Amino acid sequence: MNEFSDDIIFIHRSSDDTDKEFHATVGHIEDILIEDKFLELHNDFMEKHWQEFEESEENKFIYTDIFKEYQATIEKYIEEELGKKVKDFNMLAFEEELKKRPNELDSGIFDLLSTFTDFIQFKMKFLDYKAMKEGNTIDFSNDFCVSKYVLIGDK
Amino acid sequence: MKQKEKEIRILMLGLDNAGKTTILKKFNGEDINTISPTLGFNIKTLEHRGFKLNMWDVGGQKSLRSYWRNYFECTDGLIWVVDSADKRRLKDCKAELHILLQEERLSGATLLVFANKRDLPGACNIEELRDILDLDEIKSHHWHIIWCSAVTGENLLQGIDWLISDIATRIFTLD
Numbered sequence: 576m577n578e579f580s581d582d583i584i585f586i587h588r589s590s591d592d593t594d595k596e597f598h599a600t601v602g603h604i605e606d607i608l609i610e611d612k613f614l615e616l617h618n619d620f621m622e623k624h625w626q627e628f629e630e631s632e633e634n635k636f637i638y639t640d641i642f643k644e645y646q647a648t649i650e651k652y653i654e655e656e657l658g659k660k661v662k663d664f665n666m667l668a669f670e671e672e673l674k675k676r677p678n679e680l681d682s683g684i685f686d687l688l689s690t691f692t693d694f695i696q697f698k699m700k701f702l703d704y705k706a707m708k709e710g711n712t713i714d715f716s717n718d719f720c721v722s723k724y725v726l727i728g729d730k
Numbered sequence: 731m732k733q734k735e736k737e738i739r740i741l742m743l744g745l746d747n748a749g750k751t752t753i754l755k756k757f758n759g760e761d762i763n764t765i766s767p768t769l770g771f772n773i774k775t776l777e778h779r780g781f782k783l784n785m786w787d788v789g790g791q792k793s794l795r796s797y798w799r800n801y802f803e804c805t806d807g808l809i810w811v812v813d814s815a816d817k818r819r820l821k822d823c824k825a826e827l828h829i830l831l832q833e834e835r836l837s838g839a840t841l842l843v844f845a846n847k848r849d850l851p852g853a854c855n856i857e858e859l860r861d862i863l864d865l866d867e868i869k870s871h872h873w874h875i876i877w878c879s880a881v882t883g884e885n886l887l888q889g890i891d892w893l894i895s896d897i898a899t900r901i902f903t904l905d
Contacts, residue, residue, distance in 0.1 A: 594781065634773065639797075639800050639801075694773065
């Protein structure tokens with residue numbers, strides 16, 4: 576996913592302590608998201624599951640299993656890494672704080688974080704990934720035409 | 731976890747062919763002519779009366795009912811959809827409902843029973859259903875039964891409005 580390897584520019588003047596705390600946490604998340612270890616974990620997860628997803632309104636039960644696994648691996652990884660950097664980090668409290676400030680964040684981060692709690696966002700993410708994967712694997716079979724070629728002189 | 735205030739999660743269950751998906755789509759103003767049996771689940775997010783309703787509709791075939799439990803978490807309102815004209819399966823319907831109501835993760839949910847397909851000939855009326863489904867035995871949940879027709883849309887709004895009002899007085903009174 577290229578969106579996580581792009582440089583993220585984030586400028587905001589923090590006024591009070593809650594603000595400072597919030598933006599410090601966001602800064603840490605930005606750091607985590609560009610670490611190789613996270614990118615690998617995330618990429619492996621997407622690769623493992625994207626083929627299960629279909630562009631259909633109805634959802635398959637397996638999506639729910641994948642969603643739970645997603646929370647148990649990807650979200651948990653971020654939570655644990657944040658726990659190392661932020662004293663007494665509380666993911667739930669942070670997500671609550673986040674919802675009060677939907678317009679303050681780089682949309683890539685906000686979108687990612689919303690995929691942890693919002694199933695529809697999670698599904699959309701996989702469908703986008705699927706579209707990207709299928710767009711990348713171009714099928715050349717229709718571009719080739721195999722036909723018998725006979726030299727007139729052979730007759 | 732609640733996503734944010736004024737957000738209500740509604741889980742719609744019932745036997746197969748009761749009309750759950752039709753109710754969902756009709757309520758959302760979508761075409762209902764091409765609905766096939768649900769083998770997984772559907773989700774719609776609707777804005778209604780200032781609330782954000784997250785409605786989950788899970789397939790009702792017998793082989794799918796063991797999956798229902800994966801959708802109990804955080805449910806504020808349970809809609810139990812009954813095919814009022816399918817008299818042969820009302821016993822089955824009653825049994826499934828009462829099993830569901832013992833579920834701890836649904837203990838805080840308000841129950842709305844939609845007596846669907848009331849317009850079909852031979853359909854049971856509310857009093858009959860109340861009796862056959864043993865609704866008066868339910869002491870653990872706030873409940874209400876209302877007839878409706880998913881196809882014509884009659885009473886869908888009234889049912890949902892009752893459900894929202896009950897949930898709102900329970901959850902959002904501290905606002």
